[in-house]
Amino acid sequence: MSEKNIPYKTYLTEDEMPRAWYNLRADMKVKPAPLLNPGTGAPMKAAELENVFCKELVRQELDDETAYFEIPQEIRDFYKMYRPSPLVRAYCLEEKLKTPAKIYYKFEGSNTSGSHKLNSAIAQAYYAKQQGLAGVTTETGAGQWGTALSMACAYLGLDCRVYMVKCSYEQKPFRREVMKVYGANVTPSPSETTQVGKKILAEFPGTTGSLGCAISEAVEAASSREGYRYVLGSVLNQVLLHQSVIGLEAKAALDKYGVKPDIVIGCAGGGSNLGGLIAPFMGEKLRGEADYRIVAVEPASCPSLTRGKFAYDFCDTGRVCPLSKMYTLGSSFIPSADHAGGLRFHGMSATLSQLYHDGYMEAVSVKQTDVFEAAEEFARVEGILPAPESGHAILAAMNEAKKCTEAGEEKVILFGLTGTGYFDLVAYEKFHNGEMVNFVPTDEDIERSLAQLPRV
Numbered sequence: 001m002s003e004k005n006i007p008y009k010t011y012l013t014e015d016e017m018p019r020a021w022y023n024l025r026a027d028m029k030v031k032p033a034p035l036l037n038p039g040t041g042a043p044m045k046a047a048e049l050e051n052v053f054c055k056e057l058v059r060q061e062l063d064d065e066t067a068y069f070e071i072p073q074e075i076r077d078f079y080k081m082y083r084p085s086p087l088v089r090a091y092c093l094e095e096k097l098k099t100p101a102k103i104y105y106k107f108e109g110s111n112t113s114g115s116h117k118l119n120s121a122i123a124q125a126y127y128a129k130q131q132g133l134a135g136v137t138t139e140t141g142a143g144q145w146g147t148a149l150s151m152a153c154a155y156l157g158l159d160c161r162v163y164m165v166k167c168s169y170e171q172k173p174f175r176r177e178v179m180k181v182y183g184a185n186v187t188p189s190p191s192e193t194t195q196v197g198k199k200i201l202a203e204f205p206g207t208t209g210s211l212g213c214a215i216s217e218a219v220e221a222a223s224s225r226e227g228y229r230y231v232l233g234s235v236l237n238q239v240l241l242h243q244s245v246i247g248l249e250a251k252a253a254l255d256k257y258g259v260k261p262d263i264v265i266g267c268a269g270g271g272s273n274l275g276g277l278i279a280p281f282m283g284e285k286l287r288g289e290a291d292y293r294i295v296a297v298e299p300a301s302c303p304s305l306t307r308g309k310f311a312y313d314f315c316d317t318g319r320v321c322p323l324s325k326m327y328t329l330g331s332s333f334i335p336s337a338d339h340a341g342g343l344r345f346h347g348m349s350a351t352l353s354q355l356y357h358d359g360y361m362e363a364v365s366v367k368q369t370d371v372f373e374a375a376e377e378f379a380r381v382e383g384i385l386p387a388p389e390s391g392h393a394i395l396a397a398m399n400e401a402k403k404c405t406e407a408g409e410e411k412v413i414l415f416g417l418t419g420t421g422y423f424d425l426v427a428y429e430k431f432h433n434g435e436m437v438n439f440v441p442t443d444e445d446i447e448r449s450l451a452q453l454p455r456v
């Protein structure tokens with residue numbers, strides 16, 4: 001399927017599930033910049049990437065032209081267990097806010113892993129299996145991605161090795177045990193099982209680890225073991241591609257009721273749920289067929305779009321991964337121990353970064369205590385206990401609805417509710433006890449890490 005400009009409806013099944021993922025890059029006039037080899041500065045070749053990633057996923061990663069990728073039947077069968085995900089009109093929230101705005105949210109927390117990450121986990125595990133691999137390795141911070149990948153691997157009978165940041169492994173036992181329920185091998189990182197882990201432990205005995213360090217271990221574990229590849233749950237083009245099911249379903253449902261959103265809002269960590277939710281809407285915007293306001297919401301503690309620089313940078317703290325051109329705070333930027341673990345990434349998807357740079361979307365940053373206040377207000381009227389990450393989108397949607405009240409405008413707002421917060425109750429506890437602080441980096445903090453950007 002290489003044709004461009006085909007209405008996405010062509011790709012819906014009878015039960016209104018997408019038959020194909022939509023690749024937003026196909027409609028971008030200015031494509032996202034290529035990944036670069038950090039050693040040579042040359043664009044990464046497929047063969048180089050295939051040493052680390054699955055072959056078909058590399059093909060998807062590098063393809064800026066094909067608009068639709070057919071979803072294999074086995075993945076569609078898996079999606080059927082929890083999709084289409086609910087698109088809900090937030091009547092009770094509208095009532096509470098006394099707003100003339102119509103608010104809709106797409107809820108991705110109705111599967112056991114509790115977030116949208118399963119949409120890409122099953123796709124990545126499927127292609128690993130198809131390639132005849134024995135297993136995959138990955139890192140996880142708070143554990144949402146590791147949980148989703150474990151579920152997908154259990155379904156397909158694939159070995160799953162997760163390097164979990166040591167402080168999360170010790171302090172957040174719940175997701176760790178869910179991963180083990182699904183048969184994953186979970187190792188606290190840094191560990192003695194890799195060279196890079198041993199080196200870090202020798203240098204910093206007693207360290208509780210970091211995401212960057214866990215990535216380095218997971219990459220080494222994949223490349224040093226026959227029949228394994230490394231998989232990543234956000235940031236990459238392939239992940240945005242898989243997450244387009246969120247937006248395609250949302251658009252199909254809204255179209256059915258003749259509703260056109262004015263504003264589409266999502267939280268942004270690495271950019272995968274937002275990239276997926278906005279995909280078909282942004283596609284129309286890029287082709288000049290319709291206009292939408294598109295808003296990324298990030299934490300004030302890790303504001304890559306609103307305060308970062310558009311430049312080539314490493315995707316990991318260990319500086320082993322390829323360079324990506326993106327909005328970044330610098331790979332040495334250490335965000336504060338914010339409770340929205342899924343939003344603590346120093347960079348942003350190259351696709352969303354390019355779209356933001358070219359003026360196709362907006363970004364706002366919000367403070368943590370305001371996020372929890374909004375999340376709680378939402379829980380009380382709509383019933384769902386939101387993940388702290390999702391709370392960012394809720395807050396921004398509520399702020400837009402309040403503006404509509406003031407202006408007497410009847411706008412339609414669509415936002416992504418990415419997951420549930422059952423495993424984040426320690427964060428809610430801190431909020432209730434008044435122990436939550438709003439850390440916002442100073443300009444000097446950001447300048448210091450930006451000064452270490454690689455020269456390209």
Ligand SMILES: *Cc1c(COP(=O)(O)O)cnc(C)c1O
Nearest residue numbers: 234269270271272273342389419
């Ligand atoms: C991981 C995660 C996010 C942020 O990741 P993106 O790649 O930016 O979508 C948001 N919400 C939840 C619930 C998550 O688990």
